[in-house]
Amino acid sequence: MLRVIARRLLMLVFVAFAVSVICFAISRLIPGDPAQLVLGPRATPQAIQEMREQLGLDQPVLTQYVRYVSDLSRGDFGTSITTRQPVLGELLSLVPATLELMLAAMLISIAVGVPLGVITAVHQGRWVDTLGRGVAILGISTPTFWIGLMLMLLFYAELDWLPGSGRLDMGLEPPPLRTGLYLIDAALAGQWMVWRSALSHLVLPAATLALATVGTVVRLVRSAMVEVLAEDYIRTARAYGIAPWRITYIYALKNALIPFVTVLGLELASLLFGSVVIETVFAWPGVGSHVLGAILNLDFPVIMGFTVLASVIYVLVNLIVDLTYTFLDPRIQLKS
């Protein structure tokens, strides 16, 4: 077990190095002079020269890289060109909104995807299976940004059942800040009107974001279940006359879900990118819509800050997932 953890931590060092090199390289690819970008088009040549020195752009590339990494490690992600605020603080203040959206999306995609995967595996080859497979293929083939617009068109514009943008109704104050997740904060403060409003605003964007991952979840659970259901111990359980639902949902599902844990970590990548797209569609005030604004304004410190932050979070979450996995499945140790 210790060896597995040590290997993973060593890998983490390499991945962190790769993230820093890639992000540094991308930030040097940006066309034009970064000093000019920071100061704007009307800056004097002298001011630009001073800014170049201040940013260290007159130094050799290797020195620039070392400086870049040491800045990052101190939490200095640079200053936004449009708002003149430190990038990291601005991004972190928006993380709770995005986190609430992602957690809700993950819950929905598990709640829908796992039962669907099990049902299609149990009824392998029959019409339910074909239907489930069709749904899964449509799920992975549908552009999420488009599904978001469709849901908005239907449930907001046509039926007027759910709100189409923002986190709360107009005129409502956010609940007292504790976690930044409105559902939890409102519940803790006992503000049930705010809670209901927050929930109704969360439904459409979360459902849209869930669609990006539910297809993968169904496919994965199905193939894992098909494999497990063919195992000897399942046949033995059947021979003992144990109730079929018990075999499916207790004996088989427990083992089929082990590989599923890793996928949750990997799916975070589509959730991170999806948040940029979905938050824009639903005007959700999180990290994603902030980054899209930065993209349209060519605010590169914000774009690169987001890339670094998203990569670090992604790598760390997957490390945790991998370690959990070794606990869940003791066979892993033998392989390494």
Place this chain on the structure above:
Amino acid sequence: MGTTPFDGSRWWGMARGPLSKMAFGVIALVVLMALLAPWLSPFDPNAMNLDAVLAPPSWQHWAGTDELGRDVATRIMYGAQPSLAAGLGIVAIGLGLGLLIGTFSGLMAGWVDALIMRLTDVAMALPGMVIALALTAALGPSLLNAVIALGLLSVPAYIRVARGQALALREREFVLAARAMGASNWHLIRAHLLPGVLPPVLVFTTFHLGAAILASSALSFIGLGAQPPMAEWGSMIGMGREYVLGHWWMVVIPGVVIMLTAASFNLLGDALRDALDPRVRKA
């Protein structure tokens, strides 16, 4: 998955089944649209018509018109060109580089293979779409740059698939014999490994084509890919977003087209995999 060499009769069998046939049909239709757009539509995709702004679907404009009075159906047909080309371009970059590096890695084995695989592990540990987003923004928003970014980021996945196959093949008698006769590495890759490595990689390519079309349309949707006035499915939806309330056709129809195209490539991938996987065929 076995290292089955190419066999035409198996590929023929995969056209069976109504879903696969539909997928073939949709792809053929989209390709025809891309090739024949100028002959299929009487309209110019970029010609503004201020007398017919935001017109709902009618006999003349059967998918309506957009905010500049351009015919949406025409733009969808012309949009098949950049959308398909982007998908093919991404796949070509991934396939071209990944197949070569992966096969080479599998053939060499030893420390070369170990090095390439560790680099691949590192690359695959990153959130690809997020990096693609930053890379496209840095290269400058354009469809070509989006294709380059998405293509490069898909290389590691191809390396893995190709390398696994090559590693299995390198110990086979015909490869050992060729090596004993003094064949060069390049000859081994070209004549003996690629034919065996290609089929499973092609399955992956088909799946990837659907995903690549979705990814490039997503970048176009947020304004990083195709730039106006180019007719491209993702950017059409991005532009139509502003008008979606009350003018559904600008968004609904291009989205359905993207969905059908991507789903068809995914179904085709399924069919290809089943045709090539001996375990599934027996069942």
